[in-house]
Amino acid sequence: MARKFFVGGNFKMNPATRAEKVKLVETLAAADLDPNVDVVIAPPALYVIPTAELLKAKGNSFVKVAAQNCYIKSSGAFTGETSPAQLADAEIPYVILGHSERRTLFHETSAFVAQKTKAAIDTGLSVILCIGETLAEREAGTTLAVVEEQLNAVVPLLSAEEWSKIVIAYEPVWAIGTGKVATAAQAQEVHAAIRNFLSKAVSPSVAENTRxxxxxxxxxxxxxxxxxxxxxxxxxxxxxSLKPEFIAIVNVLR
Ligand code: G3P
Structure with a gap:
């Protein structure tokens, strides 16, 4: 089975105003996007529901919305958090988990990211699970050990079927926001190793089918x-993803 191409736009803590957010989403809603691609945008938490509503109001059911994070509990006294159940109730289908900015700036461990992943999957969400090494780890030759540690935390918590709800995002930390994109060969090498890891740690069919x-x-x-x-x-x-360039990236295979 061919894996469907997937392009996510992680807005991070951007844009600064609602007006800019509306403009961004309206531009995307009106764009001619390759129908053979899954397109998901992740605005800041404050804008998640309005973005989904705006897409709906524009008659666009093609672009899906993701949250950038969620907690492990469905409700309760957890100030500042969003629950996976609340996202599911709001019909938000995806959540990004384990982004390097969460791992580094907000001290999320692989075990915690794995718990969040499990909670999100149990609630029916799909997860964009981010992994990747720092520059120091790459230079020390530990890239594969790092991504395997990040994935190993998740493996025991998910059934083989549940992997169909996971998209793995390999994001080398040294390439994030630096303009230093990994070469195609560097990225392919790690992607192939991740697939090989999945084949051994989960199953050959999960490895073959996981994006x-x-x-x-x-x-x-x-x-x-x-x-x-x-x-x-x-x-x-x-x-x-905050620029018109995002449309060209979505349409890269056309
Ligand atoms: O999640 C996307 C990401 O961290 C990459 O950011 O700005 O380098 O494309 P950027």
């Missing part, structure tokens, strides 16, 4: 060569 997307300074210019790699099944785009 592994690349994130880190993806641009319109870098996208075609990256997308031509056999184990790169799409992108998680940060900065460029």
């Amino acid at each position: 592994i997307i690349y994130g880190g300074s993806v641009s319109e210019k870098a996208a075609p060569e990256l997308a031509s790699q056999p184990d790169i099944d799409g992108f998680l785009v940060g900065g460029a």
